[in-house]
Amino acid sequence: MTEQTTGSNDNQLRYSCEESPPTGLSVMLAAQFVVLIIAGIVIAPAIVLRAAKMPVSMEAGVIFFALFISGLTTIIQARKIWRFGAGYILLMGTSGAFIAVCITALEEGGMSLLMTLIVISSLIQFVFANHLSMLRRIVTPLVGGTCIMLLGVTVMPYAFREFVTAGGQAGYEAPVVALVTLSIILGLSFFGGSRLRLWAPVIGIVVGSLLSGLLGDFDGSRITAAAWVGIPQLSWPGFDLSFDRNFWVLIPAFCIVTIVGAIETYGDSVAIQDISHHKARPVNFKTVQGALYADGLGNFLSGCVGTMPNTTYSTSISVVDITGVASRKVGLFCGIIMLVLAFFPKVYAVILSIPGPVVGSYLMVLILLIFMHGIRMVTKDGLTYEKGFIVGIGFWLGTG
Secondary structure (H helix, E strand, O other): OOOOEOOOOOOOOOEOOOOOOOHHHHHHHHHHHHHHHHHHHHHHHHHHHHHOOOOOOHHHHHHHHHHHHHHHHHHHHHHOEOOEOOOOOOOEEEOHHHHHHHHHHHHHHHHHHHHHHHHHHHHHHHHHHHOHHHHHHHOOHHHHHHHHHHHHHHHHHHHHHHHOEEOOEEOOHHHHHHHHHHHHHHHHHHHOOHHHHHHHHHHHHHHHHHHHHHOOOOOOHHHHHOOOOOOOOOOOOOOOOOOOHHHHHHHHHHHHHHHHHHHHHHHHHHHHHHOOOOOOOEOOHHHHHHHHHHHHHHHHHHHHHOOOOEEEOOHHHHHHHHHOEOOHHHHHHHHHHHHHHOOOHHHHHHHHOOOHHHHHHHHHHHHHHHHHHHHHHHOOOOOOHHHHHHHHHHHHHHHO
């Protein structure tokens, strides 16, 4: 594989990945980083379970494991254990790209089928980690971009469903709350500075929830009922090893989404190297392999315990670039904080109590980001008539 060189970030980098900031600063920064991503980790599984009409009692256990595995894999990415991990700050969390396929799997075969599909499709990442050039040859920007855009389109109906209902009833309150939330997130994203842009989803969710409360659509009973510390009721339904028609129909979709996630991790692991050193240095493809191994391990473990697959969050690159702190120590504390939060049900009860219109707005922004990423991939080398025709055919077949 040809060698690439990363750029120098020396002008704004305060602590490189090898350096160790004071512990107090590291913990404070790690806490801020986790606040930025925790909503995504918790909300995505909740959306999947609710859309598939699964029992409410399942939510706490699924989210416990989502936080736990996100924390564990974030630690592995920072520390690098054997072949697993990049050795950089790569925040891990629930993958929004899996929302549509996970909903379908739950509807068709329940949690047992979903677990089996996640575990088997996760093995693909280990294969591609050993053959990085094959990954780039099979998933071209045209193919990967079209798949990513389709993922966004298939999730949109669930966002609209939350967008227009409040407390299960249609009324003026839901659209008002949703539009205000969406306007704040998009407004800060478009017109805010780089730091404010990072906090746009968090600010939008907080303001939207407060407005929903003023309009009488905030139910805090779940927060009151949740324990401060503890492990939620867990259940393990086991794997569905019947390999029936549902499995064979869904496994290609899970494999495609897993490969697309691997491409995202590939890009994030290259980008984080670019901004984590004082001086320019070649891209270390062993680091890329380690990131993919850790991502695959996270997906495998997610399937084993019954929660959604995870992925690297591109927020990692933004927060390192803005704060100038790339220390592995901060990444380690990020993972530890996520692990600890998994044992505080009250914390994710707060997030699960976010009103539907606010969740719908957040999901809509997430879909927009996924769709934009797909467009960038498709148009990376220019959009010819032939490429446009292929994308159109792909959309027609995918949505049909």
